Amino acid sequence: MMMKYLLAFLLSFTYVCGFAQQISYEEWKKESKDNIRLLPEYGHVPKTAEQIEADQRLIDTELKQNGTHRKASDQLIKLGFSYLYQGDIKTAMYRFNQAYLLDPKNENIYWGFGAVYSSFNDSKAAIAQYDKGLAMNPISSVILTDKATIYFIDSQKDGSQEKLNTAIKLLTTSYGIDAANMNTTYKLSVCYFLRKDCVNAWKFYNECMKQGGQPIVKEYTEALKKQCNK
Structure with a gap:
């Protein structure tokens, strides 16, 4: 749920x-x-x-x-x-x-x-449209993050670990370009949460909170605390 x-x-x-x-x-x-x-x-x-x-x-x-x-x-x-x-x-x-x-x-x-x-x-x-944009500007953090979101969503639909890994890779690249985007840090936290990597889930959760925490919902905070014992 x-x-x-x-x-x-x-x-x-x-x-x-x-x-x-x-x-x-x-x-x-x-x-x-x-x-x-x-x-x-x-x-x-x-x-x-x-x-x-x-x-x-x-x-x-x-x-x-x-x-x-x-x-x-x-x-x-x-x-x-x-x-x-x-x-x-x-x-x-x-x-x-x-x-x-x-x-x-x-x-x-x-x-x-x-x-x-x-x-x-x-x-x-x-993805075909995002790839056209990235062909013009490979370091567009906003496009990279939204492309990663597609892979994240699809990974949750079919349980594909490979797609989840692709999402993390794209988000990590986006984060390296713009570390101040809370859309990116939030989604990195969620992806690592799903991978049961508590260290990185908390790392990017805390970064997102420092940036304002706008996308974070209390249900995610509660789930993170429960799974990662904090």
């Missing part, structure tokens, strides 16, 4: 926090056949003259407001995650694709695309 709770919490903390999704994955896939805005990078489908004109208007407006292609792209990604956390996955995907229009070399676009597929529990599609 505790592991099921942790699994559900990790999913909600990382992606869609507390809000019901407004569309099922089957509905999404059906609609995306006619709506290229639901496909990463617009599915590389040729656009009409009207769509190209609308894209240019968007680019001009965003550049006027934000100054550079990268800043505009980053702002749209930020908006995309805001919609994603509210459960509005369609609007989130629209914003991530608009970010792609502004700066296709922005690796965080693929962080967003991956998060969309993660919210639908499509591990394969999510």
Whole structure:
């Protein structure tokens, strides 16, 4: 029961926090056949003259407001995650694709695309998007941590120790890049807890607490104290 709770919490903390999704994955896939805005990078489908004109208007407006292609792209990604956390996955995907229009070399676009597929529990599609982002920036800690989350979740579904080990390896790499991310330290603690490595479970638990401890729930604290005798 505790592991099921942790699994559900990790999913909600990382992606869609507390809000019901407004569309099922089957509905999404059906609609995306006619709506290229639901496909990463617009599915590389040729656009009409009207769509190209609308894209240019968007680019001009965003550049006027934000100054550079990268800043505009980053702002749209930020908006995309805001919609994603509210459960509005369609609007989130629209914003991530608009970010792609502004700066296709922005690796965080693929962080967003991956998060969309993660919210639908499509591990394969999510990892494919995360890997695109990591190909652009291999030291993106946020993408590494979210990719690790996929492996962690899948390891709890099928009991795979190999996937759990992969999650720890990715999280450790992410931690080496940015040790101040409590999303990373919390998940490292949980992974080591599952491996029954009390020393590291407590180490990263305490680091997460020092960083603010926002993702830690009391049920995990109680389980850690019980298993690791503290």
